[in-house]
Amino acid sequence: MFMRFRLIVTDLDGTLVSHRHEISPRNLAALKSWVAKGAHVCVATGRHPASALKITSRFDFPYTMIAMNGAVILEQPSGQVTHRAFLQPGETKAVLDVLDKLVPNSRWDVLTLDAWYASPLDDQLKQYVQGMALELYPLPETRAIEAAKIMTELPRAESRELLATARELLPHMHVVLSTPTLLEIMAPGVSKGTAVRTVAEGLGISREETIAFGDQLNDIDMLETAGYGVAMANAVDDVKAVADRVTLRHDEDGVAHILEEFWPAS
Secondary structure, rough: OOOOOOOOEEEEEEEOOOOOOOOOOHHHHEEEEHHOOOOOOEEEEEHHHHHHHHHOOOOOOOOEEEEHHHEEEEEOOOOEEEEEEOOOOOHHHHHHHHHHHHOOOOOEEEEOOOOEEEEOOHHHHHHHHHHOOEEEOOOOOOOOEEEEEEEOOOOHHEEEEEEEEEEOOOOOEEEEEOOHHHHHHHHEOOOOOOOHHEEEEEEEEOOOHHHEEEOOOOHHHHHHHHHEEEEOOOOOHHHHHOEEEOOHHHHHHHHHHHHHOOOOOO
């Protein structure tokens, strides 16, 4: 079966990347083959761009990066920011006030393009942020920061219930779980799906010409936006339910498995 995709969109963790946080030679070769035939590759991740670049540094072709769940879109390798949609300072404060009541005594992480604000700070976080060459600051008392996203860890047993409650309390925000326990909150209208639409429209590529791969709840609208949505075998059931196809696990080169099947014509 031949399908002519012009835009290949893939999540990183749990999708393109193995549990060792590496892109396999087979997955990389599959992407390069499609690029050579004229397709455009787009990485869509919840990670900060500085963190994502540590993984995508092996790409030796131009690509688009959707980072922080759609809050920012960058062209690579230039790093040019082509789109950004951040929480305004008042919105950031309002979200944190809600989280105070929802999950008290948790750590709040508030990210911008250049800085990471957290409360409280700890040595492990300091080491992690230093590795990304970002400035780390304590969260100011005002909490009024223009932010790409806000993150907090949830208790695993309660994560789905707390996600539902957070969505009720913050109906205008985009609230997702990017891992089974990591709650992430972005500005209204921000998601991987809306970012994929922005990228596709900018390239003049239709929905039918777009394929997307993902594994977690923050990938659902992205798979629904694409003309062909692929869930990994290791994906949560909610993602498999909306996908057109389920491929092999991320540790079994599931992305390459599909791209090789739909190999572009010469």
